[in-house]
Amino acid sequence: MAIWIPVSGNPERGPEMNSATVILWCIAGVLLFFSWRASTETLKRGLELAWKTTRANLLLIVLAFVIVGFVNVLSPQELVTAWIGPNSGWRGIATSEFLGMLLPGGPYVVFPIIDILNQAGAGLAAVITLITSWSTQSLLTVSFELPFMGWRFTAIRWGLGLVIPILVGTTALLIWG
Amino acid sequence: MKSFFKKYWVQLLLFVVILILAGLAYAQGGWSDVGGGFLSGVSILFRESLLLAAAFLTAGLLQALVKKEVITRWLGREAGIKGILLACLGGGLIPGGPYAYYPIAGALLSSGAGLGVLVAFVSAKNLWSVSRLPYEFAILGPTITVRRYLITFLIPPLLGMLVEWLFGSQLAAIQKGVQK
Numbered sequence: 001m002a003i004w005i006p007v008s009g010n011p012e013r014g015p016e017m018n019s020a021t022v023i024l025w026c027i028a029g030v031l032l033f034f035s036w037r038a039s040t041e042t043l044k045r046g047l048e049l050a051w052k053t054t055r056a057n058l059l060l061i062v063l064a065f066v067i068v069g070f071v072n073v074l075s076p077q078e079l080v081t082a083w084i085g086p087n088s089g090w091r092g093i094a095t096s097e098f099l100g101m102l103l104p105g106g107p108y109v110v111f112p113i114i115d116i117l118n119q120a121g122a123g124l125a126a127v128i129t130l131i132t133s134w135s136t137q138s139l140l141t142v143s144f145e146l147p148f149m150g151w152r153f154t155a156i157r158w159g160l161g162l163v164i165p166i167l168v169g170t171t172a173l174l175i176w177g
Numbered sequence: 178m179k180s181f182f183k184k185y186w187v188q189l190l191l192f193v194v195i196l197i198l199a200g201l202a203y204a205q206g207g208w209s210d211v212g213g214g215f216l217s218g219v220s221i222l223f224r225e226s227l228l229l230a231a232a233f234l235t236a237g238l239l240q241a242l243v244k245k246e247v248i249t250r251w252l253g254r255e256a257g258i259k260g261i262l263l264a265c266l267g268g269g270l271i272p273g274g275p276y277a278y279y280p281i282a283g284a285l286l287s288s289g290a291g292l293g294v295l296v297a298f299v300s301a302k303n304l305w306s307v308s309r310l311p312y313e314f315a316i317l318g319p320t321i322t323v324r325r326y327l328i329t330f331l332i333p334p335l336l337g338m339l340v341e342w343l344f345g346s347q348l349a350a351i352q353k354g355v356q357k
Binding site: 032035048063109132 | 187188190191192194195198199201202205206210213214215216217218219220221222223224225226227228229230231232233234235236237238239240241242274275276279280282283286292295296299300303304306309311312313314315316317318319321324325328329332336339340344347350351354355
């Protein structure tokens with residue numbers, strides 16, 4: 001939604017305060033209150049966890065946003081529309097599933113990249129397929145799954161899971177076009 | 178050196194992607210496009226910083242409020258459809274990335290949870306995740322987020338039941354494979 005600004009936009013503007021930001025800060029406020037009510041220990045741990053996650057992922061976030069910036073400048077609208085645009089149908093869904101498996105990293109890296117593809121003309125079905133495929137079929141996650149669950153579990157879960165992004169994408173295509 | 182690559186390979190991968198994109202930008206419009214791409218990324222990051230701060234704060238506080246031990250204890254006990262539904266709830270609530278929830282799933286596996294319960298747990302973590310919700314909402318916006326959650330809502334319990342029905346008998350072999 002609000003991430004992509006054309007290069008011609010005014011880059012001098014400060015941090016943006018849109019409705020999503022306001023809603024999230026309200027939720028954060030409520031959670032702050034509940035943590036404080038639970039115990040000072042919980043509040044402290046929550047703030048520490050937030051800070052630790054931010055610090056551990058800061059470099060990743062900067063790298064992800066630099067990618068977003070370059071994609072922005074290269075404006076591959078035609079390419080994105082052709083491959084995963086609103087009229088790409090089946091091929092778009094299949095491409096999105098494949099792309100989704102390869103997307104590396106946590107939500108703060110993957111969502112900005114999916115958002116810029118969305119801004120560059122990807123269809124809704126393709127975007128939902130991308131998110132679903134990254135969530136359930138990510139190859140990076142499989143590398144964590146194998147040692148703890150064994151190859152049999154992974155083969156069953158991941159193998160059956162291959163159908164899910166396609167199913168989800170097709171449903172989105174049928175409902176929202 | 179080897180451990181450096183192992184530790185930072187995602188960062189390195191993203192860096193390689195940046196180099197490729199920078200090369201493309203150079204081919205398109207020389208150094209001014211390379212600089213433009215970099216500046217555009219940094220300025221978008223700056224503009225979104227308040228939003229990201231709220232997302233990280235929300236995710237951190239959720240992690241502190243939802244206790245992992247409680248969820249694990251809860252899921253070890255139940256089986257059948259009730260177990261699968263509880264597993265979905267637990268998976269949706271449990272915070273942290275794959276390095277956090279797979280050890281828990283592994284512990285549940287060795288403590289005797291059913292295959293359907295385990296698949297429901299992992300799938301709900303992947304599709305219902307409450308701790309990921311702030312990021313998805315913040316970055317992709319309410320429309321996509323709500324539609325994505327709606328459309329994938331039934332998958333974790335259904336997949337759990339399907340797997341239990343088709344492969345439930347494989348549980349012992351899976352347990353043995355991991356113990357080795």
